Each structure stands twice: as C-alpha cells, then as structure tokens.
Amino acid sequence: MVTMPWTAVVSLAFMVYSVSADTPANCTYEDIRGTWIFEVGASNNNRTIDCSKPFNASKILTLQLKYPDIAIDFFNNNGYWSLIYNQGFEVIVAGRKYFGFSYYKGKTSFCHQVFGGWSHDVLGHDWACFNGKKSETVVKQNNLLTDKIFRIGPKVNSEDMVASINKAQKFWTAKRYSQFENLDEEDLLKMSGGRRSQIFSRPKPAPLTTEQKRVRESLPESFDWRYINGVSFVSPVRDQGGCGSCYAFASMAMAEARVKIQTNNTQNPVFSTQDIVECSHYSQGCDGGFPYLVAGKYAEDYGLVLEKCNPYKGKDGKCQTQQNCERHYFTGYSYIGGFYGGCNEVLMQQAIYSRGPIAVSFMVYKDFLQYKNGVYVHTGDDIGVNRFDPFVITNHVVLVVGWGQLSPEEGGTKYWVVKNSWGTNWGIDGYFWIRRGTDECGIESIAAESTPIFKYAK
Numbered sequence: 001m002v003t004m005p006w007t008a009v010v011s012l013a014f015m016v017y018s019v020s021a022d023t024p025a026n027c028t029y030e031d032i033r034g035t036w037i038f039e040v041g042a043s044n045n046n047r048t049i050d051c052s053k054p055f056n057a058s059k060i061l062t063l064q065l066k067y068p069d070i071a072i073d074f075f076n077n078n079g080y081w082s083l084i085y086n087q088g089f090e091v092i093v094a095g096r097k098y099f100g101f102s103y104y105k106g107k108t109s110f111c112h113q114v115f116g117g118w119s120h121d122v123l124g125h126d127w128a129c130f131n132g133k134k135s136e137t138v139v140k141q142n143n144l145l146t147d148k149i150f151r152i153g154p155k156v157n158s159e160d161m162v163a164s165i166n167k168a169q170k171f172w173t174a175k176r177y178s179q180f181e182n183l184d185e186e187d188l189l190k191m192s193g194g195r196r197s198q199i200f201s202r203p204k205p206a207p208l209t210t211e212q213k214r215v216r217e218s219l220p221e222s223f224d225w226r227y228i229n230g231v232s233f234v235s236p237v238r239d240q241g242g243c244g245s246c247y248a249f250a251s252m253a254m255a256e257a258r259v260k261i262q263t264n265n266t267q268n269p270v271f272s273t274q275d276i277v278e279c280s281h282y283s284q285g286c287d288g289g290f291p292y293l294v295a296g297k298y299a300e301d302y303g304l305v306l307e308k309c310n311p312y313k314g315k316d317g318k319c320q321t322q323q324n325c326e327r328h329y330f331t332g333y334s335y336i337g338g339f340y341g342g343c344n345e346v347l348m349q350q351a352i353y354s355r356g357p358i359a360v361s362f363m364v365y366k367d368f369l370q371y372k373n374g375v376y377v378h379t380g381d382d383i384g385v386n387r388f389d390p391f392v393i394t395n396h397v398v399l400v401v402g403w404g405q406l407s408p409e410e411g412g413t414k415y416w417v418v419k420n421s422w423g424t425n426w427g428i429d430g431y432f433w434i435r436r437g438t439d440e441c442g443i444e445s446i447a448a449e450s451t452p453i454f455k456y457a458k
C-alpha cells in the first residue's frame with residue numbers, strides 16, 4: 001500500500017490466503033524501538049499530498065523511540081510513540097505527527113524502514129512526506145503462511161460443529177446460520193478477518209495499578225450504552241458482507257455512538273464505511289485496517305462523511321465519495337492506555353463509562369461464527385474443533401458498548417457486551433457477550449477510541 005500496490009508484491013501461493021490480511025509487514029515492538037532518522041520532504045498545506053511517489057528530502061530528523069512510549073528528538077523535545085499492531089508506528093513530537101507503514105516486499109518485512117510516511121503538524125496545517133530508517137537493520141521473513149484455520153476439525157456451520165461446541169461447554173450456545181450456508185470458507189475467513197495475526201505479536205494487558213483497582217470499585221457492576229434510563233446511544237447493527245471491512249464498521253459504529261452521546265441523541269449520523277474502504281490511505285480496503293488509523297487518524301486528518309455520500313458496496317474500488325459532502329472530524333485518538341500494550345480491563349471500562357463505546361480487535365476462531373447466545377469463551381483444542389496453528393489466527397474488529405456479570409447461580413462470569421457487524425440475524429440481535437477480565441481471544445489488548453469534534457446541526 002505504501003510504495004506499491006499490495007497485489008503486485010504477493011506471490012501466488014500467498015495470494016490465496018491474503019483475503020484476511022492487512023499489509024504483510026510483521027514488525028514487533030523491539031523491531032521498532034531504537035534510533036531513527038527521518039528524511040522529510042518539502043511541506044505544504046495540502047493534506048491530499050501523495051506520499052507514494054518518490055520525493056527529495058529537504059530536512060533530516062533524528063529520533064529516539066524508547067520504552068514504553070517515549071519519543072525524544074534531536075533537540076531533546078519529549079513526545080510519544082506507539083506501535084500499530086505489527087504494521088507500522090506513529091510518533092508525536094514537537095507538535096508534529098509522523099506515521100508510516102513498515103516496509104515489506106513479498107514475504108519479507110524490512111522493519112527498519114518506512115517509505116512514504118505522512119507527517120503533519122498536530123493541527124493538520126502543514127503536510128510533508130517522510131522516509132524513515134532505523135540505526136540497525138531488521139529484516140524478517142514471514143515464515144508461517146499455512147492455511148490451517150477453518151480447515152481442521154468439523155466444517156463450519158455443520159451439525160457436527162454445532163453439536164460438538166454445545167457438548168463441550170456450558171458458557172454459550174452455538175447454532176447453524178442459514179446465511180452462512182452458501183458461503184465457502186474463504187468468504188467466512190474474509191468476514192471474520194481484516195488481518196492475519198500472530199498470537200505473540202499481541203502485548204499482554206497492562207497490569208492493574210493501585211489507582212486502577214480503586215477505580216474498579218467505583219464502576220457499576222453492569223453498564224450498557226443501549227439502556228441509559230431507557231435511551232440507546234448506539235446506532236443500528238449493520239452487515240459488512242463478504243469484505244474484510246469489520247475495522248471500518250467498528251470504527252464508524254464508535255464514531256456514531258460518540259456523536260449521539262455528545263449531542264444527547266439530537267444528532268444520529270450513520271457514517272460511510274465505503275468511504276473508508278475506497279478512499280483511506282491509512283487502511284487496506286477489503287483487506288483490513290485498524291480503528292486507531294480509521295476512527296482515529298483518518299477521522300482527524302480527513303474527516304468522515306455520511307453514508308449517503310458513498311453508500312456501502314462491500315467491495316474495493318476507486319474513491320467514489322461525493323466531493324461536496326460535509327466532513328465530520330474527530331480528535332484525541334489513542335489506544336486505551338495511551339499506546340499499544342497499555343490496555344487493560346479497567347481502563348476499557350473507564351473509557352466506555354466516561355467517554356463511550358470503544359473499538360476492539362480479537363481473534364475469531366471458527367467456533368465463534370456459530371455463536372447464538374451466552375458468554376463466548378473459545379471452546380479450545382480438546383474437542384477437535386480448534387487444533388489451529390496459532391500463527392494463522394485471524395482478527396476481527398468490533399465495538400464494546402458495555403459490560404455485565406452473570407448471577408452467582410449462573411456462574412458469576414464477567415463479560416463484555418459487544419456489537420458485531422454481521423447483521424441482526426446473528427448472535428443476540430447482532431450482539432454477543434464475551435468473557436471479561438481474562439483477555440479472551442485478545443479482546444483486552446488493542447482497544448482504541450477517539451472524540452467527535454462538535455458540529456452544529458444543519
């Protein structure tokens with residue numbers, strides 16, 4: 001995406017599994033942390049700057065990226081940085097932001113390089129392109145591109161599959177879905193994807209501080225933005241179809257809920273997910289993306305448009321958004337906890353309670369597709385459903401709107417209340433519950449949020 005179209009650089013063998021990919025880059029925190037040199041091109045006030053073309057560097061900047069999220073420039077100005085999953089990183093220092101995807105070619109990640117990154121001042125006035133180079137070379141091969149997911153054990157949506165899930169555990173109930181009957185496994189993979197994920201590239205939730213333990217005591221036992229004194233602040237459930245655009249749906253769902261909360265439900269926008277799929281350079285269309293870069297960075301830099309400006313088609317294409325449409329801006333985007341790796345249950349609850357729903361990612365195993373109701377807990381290896389190679393687990397992006405806890409008689413399990421984007425016929429009217437406080441399927445590892453900039457109603 002950064003320097004060449006993604007389809008142009010993948011081999012055929014890789015292509016087959018690329019349906020649920022972001023970019024193939026696979027860079028860890030340690031790969032990125034260290035000393036960087038940024039070569040920055042000429043700047044101007046044009047935010048549609050095209051950084052995929054070569055440019056001549058006119059300024060050089062040296063930066064230290066340190067643990068856990070400290071960025072220090074050559075003049076000793078202190079700022080922040082965050083890794084963005086395994087895909088790239090953003091730095092904010094001395095009033096400027098720098099974001100770029102890590103460079104890759106075929107199956108090789110060049111984690112010490114960023115080509116065609118975007119830099120602009122924090123107010124978005126002055127834009128430039130940059131290339132980044134780390135002091136040490138970090139070249140890695142993506143080694144595990146096998147395709148075992150969804151292929152081992154009973155077939156998705158079969159009687160066998162549903163029966164073995166329901167027999168193996170009592171947390172939740174599985175069922176067959178008629179809407180899945182005509183889909184092949186590639187479609188299902190796409191639907192539950194947006195990325196290939198490696199279990200160890202996710203950070204563990206940050207440990208609770210004493211202060212956070214105190215905060216936990218002050219939070220209600222259950223909370224749901226759909227039921228606040230009889231009023232819902234969550235927009236209707238949508239259906240992403242067979243495009244890996246879950247990240248766009250979760251991002252727009254967060255944006256919609258937060259506008260409703262900010263305006264006490266006097267504004268009820270539905271934002272265009274197709275605009276994200278077709279027009280955002282910060283994500284990969286039907287191949288995936290991240291709420292941090294979409295509800296966050298894209299919404300701050302370019303703004304969101306309403307659904308009618310580019311209705312959902314569920315496929316990639318060139319940007320068709322009506323150019324005269326008003327744009328809705330967001331700001332203050334961040335990972336919950338401040339950076340990737342800083343998240344935990346209490347910080348998520350606090351964010352939801354005080355600011356609104358948050359976008360999260362988690363790993364979809366094939367048992368999840370069959371979810372009907374109850375508290376989802378991954379069924380595990382022992383029933384032969386999920387003997388997966390953890391390297392090929394996909395990630396799905398959804399919106400957490402609240403939390404609850406079962407009664408002691410029902411087992412007392414704590415859970416998150418989550419809005420999915422597979423239509424209202426799936427799960428509990430389009431929603432599901434998933435175990436809370438145990439980082440079930442990684443759901444407490446990469447939560448993100450942003451804040452709407454108030455816009456007067458027309």
Ligand SMILES: *[C@@H]1O[C@H](CO)[C@@H](O)[C@H](O)[C@H]1NC(C)=O
Pocket residue numbers: 046047048049050
């Ligand atoms: C901004 O840059 C884009 C792409 O580089 C170009 O097409 C457009 O004309 C520029 N707009 C202005 C106002 O200079």
Ligand SMILES: *[C@@H]1O[C@H](CO)[C@@H](O)[C@H](O)[C@H]1NC(C)=O
Pocket residue numbers: 054055056
């Ligand atoms: C870079 O600078 C050289 C020498 O001044 C010039 O010939 C070339 O066209 C420039 N390239 C770009 C992409 O601006």
Ligand SMILES: *[C@@H]1O[C@H](CO)[C@@H](O)[C@H](O)[C@H]1NC(C)=O
Pocket residue numbers: 026027028141142143144145198200201391
């Ligand atoms: C991604 O990186 C992690 C950590 O370095 C590694 O364990 C994993 O195998 C890599 N994934 C792929 C697909 O190469």
Ligand SMILES: *[C@@H]1O[C@H](CO)[C@@H](O)[C@H](O)[C@H]1NC(C)=O
Pocket residue numbers: 231264265
């Ligand atoms: C918010 O809207 C409700 C109606 O849904 C109304 O009763 C309440 O007074 C409003 N609150 C404010 C602060 O306007």
